[in-house]
Amino acid sequence: ADIAKYPYLASLNPAQLRAVTAPPDVPLQILAGPGSGKTRVLTSRVAHLVKCHGYQPHQITAVTFTNKAASEMRKRLQALLGEKDAATLVLGTFHATCARYLRRHGKRIGLDNNFAIADADDCKKMMARLLKERAPELAKMHINLKEGVVLNEISKAKVKEETPGMMAVRARREAEKNAGADSVGLKDLAKASTTLEIIAELYEEYETSLRAANALDFDDLLVFGLRLFREESWILEPCLHILVDEFQDTNTTQYELMKCFAYANGGVSVVGDPDQSIYGWRSAEIENLNRMRRDFDGVEAINLEENYRSTGAILDASHSIVSQGAFSTGAELTHADPNRIPKDLYTSHPKSTPVTLKQFATPVIEASYISTEIKRLVAYSGGMLKYDDFAILLRYNALSRVIESSLQKDAVPSRVIGGHKFFERMEIKDLLAYLQLADNPNFTPAFLRVVNVPRRAIGDKSVAEIVDAAKRDKVSPMELSERIIDGDKLPQGIKPAVKKNLATFVGIVRKLRRAASQGTAVDDLIRLVLEKTRYEEYLRTSHQDFDQRWENVVELINYSVTVAQEQGRLQALNPDDTVNDFTSASAVASEPPARKPKPAVHPMFRHNPAESLRSRSASEDSKADRKPKVKVEDDVVEILSSDDEFEEVDIDEAEATAQGVADSEGDSPNPLRFFLQSSMLSTDTGSDGDGVDTPKVTISTVHAAKGLEWPVVFIPAVEDGTFPSYRCVEEHEIAEERRLLYVAMTRAQLVLSLSHTMARMTGGEEKDRNISDFVARSLRTNPTMFSSSLPEINAPIRQQMAEMLGRPAPDETSTQELIMKHVRAAPPLSTWDTPELRGRGNRFARREGPSGAARA
Numbered sequence: 001a002d003i004a005k006y007p008y009l010a011s012l013n014p015a016q017l018r019a020v021t022a023p024p025d026v027p028l029q030i031l032a033g034p035g036s037g038k039t040r041v042l043t044s045r046v047a048h049l050v051k052c053h054g055y056q057p058h059q060i061t062a063v064t065f066t067n068k069a070a071s072e073m074r075k076r077l078q079a080l081l082g083e084k085d086a087a088t089l090v091l092g093t094f095h096a097t098c099a100r101y102l103r104r105h106g107k108r109i110g111l112d113n114n115f116a117i118a119d120a121d122d123c124k125k126m127m128a129r130l131l132k133e134r135a136p137e138l139a140k141m142h143i144n145l146k147e148g149v150v151l152n153e154i155s156k157a158k159v160k161e162e163t164p165g166m167m168a169v170r171a172r173r174e175a176e177k178n179a180g181a182d183s184v185g186l187k188d189l190a191k192a193s194t195t196l197e198i199i200a201e202l203y204e205e206y207e208t209s210l211r212a213a214n215a216l217d218f219d220d221l222l223v224f225g226l227r228l229f230r231e232e233s234w235i236l237e238p239c240l241h242i243l244v245d246e247f248q249d250t251n252t253t254q255y256e257l258m259k260c261f262a263y264a265n266g267g268v269s270v271v272g273d274p275d276q277s278i279y280g281w282r283s284a285e286i287e288n289l290n291r292m293r294r295d296f297d298g299v300e301a302i303n304l305e306e307n308y309r310s311t312g313a314i315l316d317a318s319h320s321i322v323s324q325g326a327f328s329t330g331a332e333l334t335h336a337d338p339n340r341i342p343k344d345l346y347t348s349h350p351k352s353t354p355v356t357l358k359q360f361a362t363p364v365i366e367a368s369y370i371s372t373e374i375k376r377l378v379a380y381s382g383g384m385l386k387y388d389d390f391a392i393l394l395r396y397n398a399l400s401r402v403i404e405s406s407l408q409k410d411a412v413p414s415r416v417i418g419g420h421k422f423f424e425r426m427e428i429k430d431l432l433a434y435l436q437l438a439d440n441p442n443f444t445p446a447f448l449r450v451v452n453v454p455r456r457a458i459g460d461k462s463v464a465e466i467v468d469a470a471k472r473d474k475v476s477p478m479e480l481s482e483r484i485i486d487g488d489k490l491p492q493g494i495k496p497a498v499k500k501n502l503a504t505f506v507g508i509v510r511k512l513r514r515a516a517s518q519g520t521a522v523d524d525l526i527r528l529v530l531e532k533t534r535y536e537e538y539l540r541t542s543h544q545d546f547d548q549r550w551e552n553v554v555e556l557i558n559y560s561v562t563v564a565q566e567q568g569r570l571q572a573l574n575p576d577d578t579v580n581d582f583t584s585a586s587a588v589a590s591e592p593p594a595r596k597p598k599p600a601v602h603p604m605f606r607h608n609p610a611e612s613l614r615s616r617s618a619s620e621d622s623k624a625d626r627k628p629k630v631k632v633e634d635d636v637v638e639i640l641s642s643d644d645e646f647e648e649v650d651i652d653e654a655e656a657t658a659q660g661v662a663d664s665e666g667d668s669p670n671p672l673r674f675f676l677q678s679s680m681l682s683t684d685t686g687s688d689g690d691g692v693d694t695p696k697v698t699i700s701t702v703h704a705a706k707g708l709e710w711p712v713v714f715i716p717a718v719e720d721g722t723f724p725s726y727r728c729v730e731e732h733e734i735a736e737e738r739r740l741l742y743v744a745m746t747r748a749q750l751v752l753s754l755s756h757t758m759a760r761m762t763g764g765e766e767k768d769r770n771i772s773d774f775v776a777r778s779l780r781t782n783p784t785m786f787s788s789s790l791p792e793i794n795a796p797i798r799q800q801m802a803e804m805l806g807r808p809a810p811d812e813t814s815t816q817e818l819i820m821k822h823v824r825a826a827p828p829l830s831t832w833d834t835p836e837l838r839g840r841g842n843r844f845a846r847r848e849g850p851s852g853a854a855r856a
């Protein structure tokens, strides 16, 4: 009867059903292998809470690991609940969820709600400055600190809720312990505690800079979120249930956040898989699973054992990798993982084609194999597989360059996720920095980024002077700049010439701030930046790849329009939801504009971008036809365009308006802030700058591919040095690398191909490479686990594929035509099987053409 009423229950197996329909007040913990439907159970449970238990969608918070996963889940829930209900769910990463509450209630813990979010790059720059200040001191002590290392320590401290003070105490304690070390020649030990002391000081300074800039870094979002929820726990009272996906990768702070939500009203469901824990390097703690059992009474643990995702062959091969840890015996296995709990995972899917393992001479040949093989599989699947059914999963971003170029050469369209991130591109960061300053003038990273971009003769030295003077006056550099422009007396140490150069910059920012405070649409704000800074001209004259960069700029405008639409849509859907203007910022962000069909060039720029900008400004700005003015002052000649000249703006009034928006907890939306938040939180999804009308092959890091699935997966560079990474030496690190390979392999549904090369450039030097020890080991115990020949795709396999994907099987006649066409189009001789490869004792790959194809 239930199933008739709740159709989403129909396709669940008994264990899944038990999980989905468990009473809402029973703390639920589902630990199960990949592809066993954990995410599906979580999604269905959300639907069931609404449909069966009468929860309001906004009373449910679902936390996913990436923005992409959040948007996938929202899509599924749209189908189950309808668009309106899906939109009001609080659904996103821990970071996005915290950001949302902090905007709204941050004031209560002393946080301005126009705080900026500093991304990794901003933080690095900030730390680099702090390190530079200490350079002489560090050199004297022979301590060499890189900003990445320091930030990493700080991040670890933050997620453990260790303050700079606590870190200093720890450092001192260690120093005492190691006091004798130096004298007995253990210099390193003594040095380590000194280094920690210095890091503690840097931590303190870093925090001060962030607070002064009214900014939060990514960890702060969690830390401040936690503080808010602990001090003002009533805020979470309306939240009746929290669900967490990928629980095995939560860190301590995230766990504590979950507890705050759960303790507010009791409902908690988590799903995870210890075998897929791959964020230990970012302080994730598998221990949280046990912690939860201690912290909550009557935790119900449910195990799911059936894998629905992959063929038997893929499941067996990946199991042979991950189980190396648990079943290790004897001296041979050094990196066993004795803590692993063996799990049974079975599938009713056929074994199907074996997992491929290929060896190549060089990465170029390997890449060429991948693009050739993708085309072959498309043909042999009878067109059932499209390019977006393929993923290439990489251990490192940097491995993508060769692959990208091979795909391009073979005209296979691709997109990169978790890689060259759209929001990390120079031009995008420049424009965002201007917008950030409009929203939060105290955000120093943005100030430093663009005060001299485009170049306006404010050199590094002048910037340093401004920063120093600002520090002395205890204001932000932006505020100091404004004082310089407004005041008649220059602060000590600032040269008169600087004032003139700053005028242009301050003028632009003020104009933007005024426009923003009037609620100007973000796309118009971006156009305003472009126009006032003559950004296009700057890009054209100072950067070679102008076209690409300009496309990105146009894409940012597109994106801002999409975000605005999404915000409008959300508001229309929940006019009275008090916290909803920042709902699902992540959902927006994870839907890059590329998602919706659109012209490659924004209509506004279709003809001549510069021209349309100009004509626009001419019609809208009566001052546009004014001639540039030449100002002579103190013997310095400066050309000011009519608008570049600093314009009197009633800043107080503008700020009052902005403040008004910010003050009222809950009503009128602030499009700029919504946009900035979407942008800053979307760094785990990339936009590739053109439409997704054409299916594309996905290139992704393994980390970013977590939780996702594709019919065909390629994993290149399965080599020692890559899997495991050369950076990993300790046992627990190696174990994490093994799980990483496991996560990669278990993304595949139908076809999985591993490959490795015999030589690879590392640090500019060609080095011999060996097959990954993980795979070699598997191969030794079970030589038939992998096959060196290309997977044979015949009619029965096509039928199997169709069934597994739930797609119609391709028609055999046209399939044969496609195959013939492919065979004719395929390169005559294998492009990737070369003489030198044979010469090098190719152990695993037999000689064959591109080639299954050629023979067929």
Ligand code: ATP
Residues within 6 Å of the ligand: 011, 012, 013, 016, 032, 033, 034, 035, 036, 037, 038, 039, 040, 041, 273, 276, 308, 309, 706, 707, 708, 709, 746
């Ligand atoms: P991972 O650990 O990789 O995140 P998961 O346990 O979250 O995997 P899901 O992504 O939820 O697994 O499910 C894997 C695939 O199996 C999905 O395509 C899902 O739709 C499908 N699936 C899950 N349960 C069932 C079921 N009972 N019947 C049919 N298909 C199912």
Ligand code: MG
Residues within 6 Å of the ligand: 038, 039, 040, 245, 707
């Ligand atoms: Mg999942």
